[in-house]
Amino acid sequence: MADLKQTALYDLHRDLDAKMVSFANYSMPLHYANGIIAEHRHCRSHAGFFDISHMGQCLITVDDAATALEKLLPSIIGTLPSGKQRYTVLTNHEGGIIDDIIVSRLDQDYMLVVNAGCKDKDYAHLQQHLGRHFRSRPDQALFALQGPAAQQVMQQLAPSACRLKFMQLCRTSIHDIPCLISRSGYTGEDGFEISVANESALELAKLILSFEPVQPIGLGARDSLRLEAGLSLYGHELDESISPVEAGLSWVIDKQKRQFLGADIIHRQLQQGAPRKRVGLLIEGKIPVREHSEIHNDSGQKVGYVTSGGFSPTLKQPIALALIDRRFDQQSCYALVRNRQISMRVTTLPFVPHHYHRG
Incomplete structure (x- = not known):
């Protein structure tokens, strides 16, 4: 796996005896010593730490970023207040899903988190339509802390983040490490996602893992957790031949919005059925x-x-x-x-x- 990309935590995963596999051109942990089922159950009962730095983080920086971005989405994001997030999809001309993404409002800018396997095509799509106003953030790592004990741990790391509600985010610091923390996740549990500079990623990961309720969780349990939560996975429930209506995502579509890629097909399905x-x-x-x-x-x-x-x-x-x-x-x-x-x-x-x- 020498030709695969590595996250900032690659050596830590190896030190933790992870079984490493190829995923989306990255070397990623499938599971650790206790195995997938034990990791799954630990996240449901305590707290799990996930390295999700293979996912893409990017910024849309333009005076009227919402107008530019809304041409690519079936959702309205111009009314999204600063410090809030929205789950939505990028659509193509045929009404299919290029990717499902999280859009976060940061003052006048927007941050997008995209799927690892779609990162290259998403970035090309965004670059084509947004030009110089699109900027990828390969310098940032991304972690998830998920489970019923996540708040207990976060209270000791960044108390201000514990005041967030689901799909809200804030800038804060953990032991003088600047972070962007959202209350969100992909397990169905309460939890947080933490964006941090690669140069500080190892220090922060070790700090989070030092808490007794926290164990590292690999891709295997991440998949079984999201499946139990009924959450879609790109390349499975979502792809460029599946519309958001077919995928059970009609709720992300603004019923009055007509100016986005594939709008005619998607609105026809809303009215007549997919x-x-x-x-x-x-x-x-x-x-x-x-x-x-x-x-x-x-x-x-x-x-x-x-x-x-x-x-x-x-x-x-x-x-x-x-x-x-x-x-x-x-x-x-x-x-x-x-x-x-x-x-x-x-x-x-x-x-x-x-x-x-x-x-």
Whole structure:
């Protein structure tokens, strides 16, 4: 993996006995010594530390940044107050999703966090439309502290960050290290994401990990945590052929907004219905139903496919997310796994309740 990119914490991950894997052209920890399920459960019960520095951070710096950026998004961000965030998507001309992103208002500027696997194409897209007003921030690392003990730990590091509500952010310092901290995350738990300069990343990571409730968490548990929380993953529930309506993200679309890429197609789907819909599935038995598995109705007709599937340590059973035909209105269906019919039941999302701090 010598040709892969490394985050500022690469050596720390190795020191912590992480199993390193290739992900989005980075060498990243899949799990540490205790394994994925133990890490998953620790985050649900205590606090997990995630290195997510492979994700992209960039700034939009222009006098009328909102107007320029809104041409690329179905959401309104011009009314976003300073210190608040919004989840949204970048769309293409066909109404598909280029990426799902977080937009943060920083006074007159906007900070974007984009997915690691989409970073290059996102940056090219933003550069094309925003020119010199777009600036990437490869000098910044990004961490997540997630779980019911996250506030207890943050109270000792940066008390001002504990006054934030879900999807708010502030500038502060931790032991004289300047940070940008948001109350957000990708696990369904309460928690924080911390943007910090690469040069201070190792010092801050070691400080956070020194707290007894905190353990390092790898990509494996990050995926199972987000799946239980019913959160989409780019390349699975989201891609350039899937619209935000199909992906269950109609709530990010401003119903009056017409000037963005793919607007006609997306608004038509809002009014008339999209061809497909995202659903959650509870799997009967112990055999997981993996990505790309075909879904059939009781008559044997194919009605969709699994986009993400795995074992839920919290529910102690396999679960899945899927895209299915919008006309499918039954509760029961099945997937074919190694020529076996695996019974499944459509369920509401999330699989495990969210615990965001909304105040």
